[in-house]
Amino acid sequence: MTQDTLDALRHDINEIDSELLILLAKRRRISHGVLEYKIANNKPIRDEAREQALLEKLIRYGKSLGLDAFYINSVFQTILEDSVLNQQAMLQKNLNPDAVGDTHRVAYLGGQGSYSQLACHKYFSRRPGKLVEMGCQSFDQITEQVEKGQADFGILPIENTSSGSINEVFDLLQHAQVSIVGEVTHTVEHCLLALPDTELQAIEKIYAHPQPFAQCSRFIQGLGDIQHETCDSTSSALKHAAEHPNSAAIGSAQAGKNMGLEVVKAGLANQTENHSRFIVVARKALQVSTQIPTKTSLIMATKQHVGSLADALMVFKQHNINMVKLESRPVPGNPWEEVFYVDLLANIADSQVQVALEELKDHTQFVRLLGCYQSESLQAVDVL
Numbered sequence: 001m002t003q004d005t006l007d008a009l010r011h012d013i014n015e016i017d018s019e020l021l022i023l024l025a026k027r028r029r030i031s032h033g034v035l036e037y038k039i040a041n042n043k044p045i046r047d048e049a050r051e052q053a054l055l056e057k058l059i060r061y062g063k064s065l066g067l068d069a070f071y072i073n074s075v076f077q078t079i080l081e082d083s084v085l086n087q088q089a090m091l092q093k094n095l096n097p098d099a100v101g102d103t104h105r106v107a108y109l110g111g112q113g114s115y116s117q118l119a120c121h122k123y124f125s126r127r128p129g130k131l132v133e134m135g136c137q138s139f140d141q142i143t144e145q146v147e148k149g150q151a152d153f154g155i156l157p158i159e160n161t162s163s164g165s166i167n168e169v170f171d172l173l174q175h176a177q178v179s180i181v182g183e184v185t186h187t188v189e190h191c192l193l194a195l196p197d198t199e200l201q202a203i204e205k206i207y208a209h210p211q212p213f214a215q216c217s218r219f220i221q222g223l224g225d226i227q228h229e230t231c232d233s234t235s236s237a238l239k240h241a242a243e244h245p246n247s248a249a250i251g252s253a254q255a256g257k258n259m260g261l262e263v264v265k266a267g268l269a270n271q272t273e274n275h276s277r278f279i280v281v282a283r284k285a286l287q288v289s290t291q292i293p294t295k296t297s298l299i300m301a302t303k304q305h306v307g308s309l310a311d312a313l314m315v316f317k318q319h320n321i322n323m324v325k326l327e328s329r330p331v332p333g334n335p336w337e338e339v340f341y342v343d344l345l346a347n348i349a350d351s352q353v354q355v356a357l358e359e360l361k362d363h364t365q366f367v368r369l370l371g372c373y374q375s376e377s378l379q380a381v382d383v384l
Ligand SMILES: O=C(O)C(=O)C[C@]1(C(=O)O)C=C[C@@H](O)C=C1
Pocket: 031, 034, 035, 045, 046, 047, 048, 050, 051, 054, 079, 080, 083, 084
């Protein structure tokens, strides 16, 4: 095959890809029309039966064209997720016209290339407006910027599928005067990044934020006695690696590229599926439509007697409320006292949930609502 033939084939592929994009944009516009119907008729945004029927039909048709089911499923699950999350974000904007302005000033940890920056881009890509990014040095600084009104939103990592809960953030939420208004999950692909042509054997020191160190602990242990230095953020780790030959940082491949670093080794995380969940905080709580999946997060301190936690949790069961997270943390300054963080699949606009929260007061020393927000952890329909 000649270079000319290759160029012609690539030209054809480019044309098809452009047509696909035009069709995807058209599909999105049409789904906005469906949203108008759902708003007017108070219908839930997600229609899993429709998704199931759609996917089954597409898989049948795709197979007749020689495409395999796995491929069709993965492409259309992505399209459907985008459609649902976009409709939900538009609905939320309609419901809170004053809270979501045209400019979003967002405080997050680190700078260029930090995982928090990637999560910020992902979350706000569905929320049109000018993004003003405010990289911060610490989690405290993020909530402080929001509390003072210098940032409209803050992004905080809360849990990771490899390293678990991020305790520092849970502790911060005990006192910060902010409300959780959203969540976003982001797939984190940790790579070992170093200056071009650095061999793994030549690396003497690794820089990383404590979280990537924890999430890649098995890989790090396997390296023997290489030096480690923890940094405030992934962006500062990348900077160190760029300034010091024979050193490396843990970060995403894209972030490394932006700093002139190359991937020495990819896929470092202990778990192959390494996802982080971030919460989005603001000064004021948002109203959440009852047409979308919603989470409510709260902190509570139970009474100091036998069975008090069980009694408190029974309240959720009795009101048919699904609890999806329970985390205990010590109270700073009060040894052996615990507070519990609870995530519920619930909307506080629902009267049943309000009754449950009132009843909860009988079984607790205090309950503090941290926020009620659109849940972005969508469960894909199962067709394969
Ligand atoms: O058909 C609908 O109800 C839509 O909102 C459109 C659509 C889609 O994009 O195809 C999106 C969300 C629903 O869960 C199902 C399908």
